[in-house]
Amino acid sequence: MNSSTQLARNLIRQLIQNNVTDVVLSPGSRNAPLSIALYEAEQRGLITLHVRIDERTAGFFALGIAKASRRPVAVVCTSGTAVANYHPALLEARHSQIPLLVITADRPARLRQTGANQTTLQAGIFGNATTYADDISDPGVDLTSAFLGLQSGPVHLNVQFDEPLLPDDENDWLSGTNVRPFIATEENNDAELTITDRRGVIVVGHDRGDFTVDEVSKFAQEVGWPLIAEDPLSFPQSIAHASLFLASQKICQILCPAAVIVIGRTTLSRSTNTLVKSAGREIVIDPRIVTVDVRRSADQLFQTLPKITKSIAGDSDWISFWSSYGQKTADLLDVLPQWSEANIARNLAQVLPFHTTLFISSSRPIRDLEGFATPRAGIETFTNRGLAGIDGNISTALGIASQRTQSIAVLGDLAFLHDITGLIGAIDTNLRILVINNDGGGIFSTLPQGDTVGFEKIFGTPHGLDPAAIAQSMGIKTTTVTSIDQLVHEMSLPISGLSIVVANVPNREENARMLREFSRMIDSTIHLGLNRSLQHPVLGHI
Numbered sequence: 078m079n080s081s082t083q084l085a086r087n088l089i090r091q092l093i094q095n096n097v098t099d100v101v102l103s104p105g106s107r108n109a110p111l112s113i114a115l116y117e118a119e120q121r122g123l124i125t126l127h128v129r130i131d132e133r134t135a136g137f138f139a140l141g142i143a144k145a146s147r148r149p150v151a152v153v154c155t156s157g158t159a160v161a162n163y164h165p166a167l168l169e170a171r172h173s174q175i176p177l178l179v180i181t182a183d184r185p186a187r188l189r190q191t192g193a194n195q196t197t198l199q200a201g202i203f204g205n206a207t208t209y210a211d212d213i214s215d216p217g218v219d220l221t222s223a224f225l226g227l228q229s230g231p232v233h234l235n236v237q238f239d240e241p242l243l244p245d246d247e248n249d250w251l252s253g254t255n256v257r258p259f260i261a262t263e264e265n266n267d268a269e270l271t272i273t274d275r276r277g278v279i280v281v282g283h284d285r286g287d288f289t290v291d292e293v294s295k296f297a298q299e300v301g302w303p304l305i306a307e308d309p310l311s312f313p314q315s316i317a318h319a320s321l322f323l324a325s326q327k328i329c330q331i332l333c334p335a336a337v338i339v340i341g342r343t344t345l346s347r348s349t350n351t352l353v354k355s356a357g358r359e360i361v362i363d364p365r366i367v368t369v370d371v372r373r374s375a376d377q378l379f380q381t382l383p384k385i386t387k388s389i390a391g392d393s394d395w396i397s398f399w400s401s402y403g404q405k406t407a408d409l410l411d412v413l414p415q416w417s418e419a420n421i422a423r424n425l426a427q428v429l430p431f432h433t434t435l436f437i438s439s440s441r442p443i444r445d446l447e448g449f450a451t452p453r454a455g456i457e458t459f460t461n462r463g464l465a466g467i468d469g470n471i472s473t474a475l476g477i478a479s480q481r482t483q484s485i486a487v488l489g490d491l492a493f494l495h496d497i498t499g500l501i502g503a504i505d506t507n508l509r510i511l512v513i514n515n516d517g518g519g520i521f522s523t524l525p526q527g528d529t530v531g532f533e534k535i536f537g538t539p540h541g542l543d544p545a546a547i548a549q550s551m552g553i554k555t556t557t558v559t560s561i562d563q564l565v566h567e568m569s570l571p572i573s574g575l576s577i578v579v580a581n582v583p584n585r586e587e588n589a590r591m592l593r594e595f596s597r598m599i600d601s602t603i604h605l606g607l608n609r610s611l612q613h614p615v616l617g618h619i
Contacts, residue, residue, distance in 0.1 A: 078246050081238040083216040085110035086250045088180070088236065091220045093123050093254050097149050097178065101127045101139040105155020107195070108182035109242040114250075115153065121251050127479070129472075132159045134499040136166030137469030140177055141476020144459055145434075149176040149227045156183050157195040160202060160235075165468050167231050171206045172369055172463030174287060176227040178234070179203070185239045186214065200235045207233045208368070229368050268383035270360065274335040275392040277302040278399075280353055281312065282341030283443070283462045286363040288382060293340055296382045300338065301391035303399040305352075307345050308460075309452040310426060310435065317403035318410075320346035320448045325600040328402060329355065338362065339375070340382075344462050345447050405603045410449065413595065415561050418513055418588050419449045421580060425511070426450035428565050429485065433457070436474040436486040439465045440520045442513055446487070457481075467492040471510065472499035475575075478508035483572040490514040493544050500551055500575070507572050511564075512544045512579045515588065522589035537585065545579040553577055 089111065092100070100115055102108075119126040127142075129135035132154045143150040154160060160181045170177040184196045200212035209226025211218075214237040226232045279297050281304065288296075290311045297304045297314070306315035323329050329352055337356035341363055343349050353359060361375040362382060413420045422445035429435065434457045437443045443460060459477050461470065471493065474486035486508060493512045513519075521527060521536040533539060548555040554576040558564045567578045582588070 078244070078248065079241050080216050081110040081240070081242055082114075082244040082246070084213070084218070084236065084238065085114045087216060087218065088213075088220070088234070089114040089118055090250070090254055092151055092178075093118060093251075094257055095149070095220070095224050096256055097124070097151050099125050099127065099139070099142050099146070099148075100151045100153060101129055101135045101142070103129055103132045103135045103152075103154045103159060105159060105182065106242070107184065107238055108153055108155045110238055110244075111153050111180065111182060111236070113244060118251060123251065123254065123256075128502065130501060131498045132162035133165060134469065134472040134496060134501075136163040136177070136179070137169075137472035137496070138476040138479075138499065140166045140170055140175055140461075140469070141436075141459075141473040141478075142480060143170070143175045143177055143476075144173075144473070145477040145480035149178050149224070151178040151180055153180045154182065155195075156181065156199065157197060160197075160199050164203060164206070165466065167203055167233070168206050169461050169463040169466065169469070170231040171208075172365075173284060173461070174230045174365060174368065175463075177231040178223070178227060179207075179231060180234045180236060183212075183235050183237050185237050186212070201233075202235075203231075203233050207231050209233075211235070213237065266381045266383070268379050268381060270377070270379070270383040270385055272300060272385060272387045273389055274358070275389055276334050276395050277336040277338065278332075278334040278352070278356070279304045279338045279340065280343055280349060281306045281308070281315075282339070282343045283307040283345065283447075283458075283460050284341045285311075286341035286365070288340065292382060296340075296385070299385040301387075302334075302338070303396050305349060306452070307343065307349070307447050308458050309447065309450050310429075310456040310458050311454070313452045313454045315452045316399050317452050318406040318448060319399075319403065320348050320444075321596070322402045322406045322599050322603060323348035323352050324596050325603075327600065328603070332399065332402070336360065342370075342462065344465055345444055402603065406599060407451065409595070409598060409602065412598070413449075414583075414591060416559065416583065417591055418445055418515070418519070418582050419592065419595070420561060421513065421564060421582070422446045423449040423451070424561055424565055425487070425568060426453065428569050429456055430483075430569075431455035432483075434459070434477060434481040434484040436460065436470070436477055436484065438470040438486070438488040438492040439467050440489045440492065440518075441523075442487045442489055444520070468495050469499070471496040474510065475499060475503045475506050475508060478506045482507060484508045485568070485572070486510045488512050489519065490516065490540070490544055491518055491538070494540060494542065494547075497547065497551075500548070500553060504552070504575050506575050508575050509568070509572050510575075510577045511568065512577060514544055514579055514581050515583070515585045516540060517585060519585045519588060522585040523592055527589060543579075545577070548577040548579075555579065557581060
């Protein structure tokens with residue numbers, strides 16, 4: 078048996094033994110030993126092999142599978158520029174602590190820097206974006222250290238293959254392969270947190286610090302404070318529309334808490350982060366403080382959910398006061414234009430069937446759902462909030478959908494255009510993609526640079542393209558909607574295969590103006606109205 082075949086078979090056997098059930102492969106020549114071994118393993122029913130021609134989309138597709146399955150997923154490519162295309166997905170995996178195993182084929186070390194074709198310095202190319210990296214040439218290599226590294230994030234294995242690259246035997250190398258389950262390392266949790274404040278708030282980031290919804294809900298119930306969730310579709314007990322009413326400086330000052338507990342990262346609304354920084358005491362709970370966010374600061378830092386003890390009774394009036402602001406904001410939502418991005422998010426959240434899996438892209442869609450969706454249960458949500466990029470969103474959603482029976486993804490038009498190649502070879506996946514099309518970078522119109530000279534060219538970036546026509550040219554079932562009734566109808570239909578719904582919404586400037594007007598309405602109507610009718614639990618009548 079030649080050394081390349083022996084090395085490839087050893088690697089794939091160890092992947093199978095460590096319960097890697099899904100591998101995403103991009104075709105190439107130098108990775109031929111791995112490709113052949115993977116195909117043989119799939120023929121024996123030991124793995125599921127996914128083929129994606131574009132390494133960048135392959136990386137994000139694998140990321141989606143890993144997010145949904147909570148198991149390590151491997152991606153395999155050839156040498157050269159193919160390797161670098163994994164970097165965006167790998168960075169997202171690192172900052173989200175997703176077990177992504179990147180395996181890149183390489184030429185032998187003796188050919189590096191000699192002018193050999195398709196050869197560059199691949200070993201260690203991803204730097205600190207990985208938890209573990211190795212440059213492998215030994216056919217008998219042991220991957221134990223690599224799988225330990227996957228406990229806290231992505232791993233890179235750069236594998237040197239010498240010619241010949243094709244097998245020269247018919248050995249039944251998979252016979253007797255035993256599978257042992259991947260079990261994430263569990264930390265002993267003896268941490269304790271004593272609640273000493275009656276007026277506190279819990280803020281849950283969209284990623285929840287990788288804790289489960291049940292774990293966070295149980296913890297919040299024990300603490301007894303109001304809960305703000307960047308993901309209101311996972312926490313029905315959360316305060317509705319907090320990011321909207323906290324944008325009022327007056328309301329934010331009134332609701333300034335004595336203490337705040339932040340679970341995970343808060344990456345969406347400036348209003349929520351302003352509230353966090355205004356608190357008298359900040360407590361952070363996030364496992365990444367020991368791996369990625371090692372310089373994160375707070376009055377107290379925990380990497381696991383601590384056990385709760387209390388030295389003071391809870392304050393039901395404080396929770397009621399928060400809920401009143403949420404309810405009053407909800408009462409104003411009927412003034413939203415029927416066909417607007419905000420109202421689309423509001424209605425979509427209401428009509429999603431129970432047990433639907435939802436992927437939400439970065440930029441405006443995720444902020445609109447945070448602000449305008451009514452808190453509810455029954456939806457499993459996913460996002461790429463490790464670095465909050467709009468790249469690879471289609472591929473991530475498809476990877477997630479491959480592990481579920483019915484899924485929906487909500488993307489902006491730029492996120493859709495950014496990852497069109499992700500649609501290749503995905504027809505059989507049960508995923509409906511909703512594209513919010515406002516012809517450019519809608520979020521920038523709501524940011525301070527909205528009044529910048531030259532805005533349309535350097536921020537707005539209108540593309541003038543029809544996402545529906547693009548999807549149809551790829552043979553994908555596509556529908557265009559221009560009203561709430563049409564949208565609700567299309568999004569309520571059973572999901573079978575890959576389909577796309579394009580919502581052509583009013584222009585970006587009109588949407589930004591509507592959001593500003595709604596914010597002013599909250600600042601005046603709700604603030605003044607509630608202050609006349611409510612008694613603040615600490616400040617008295619205001």
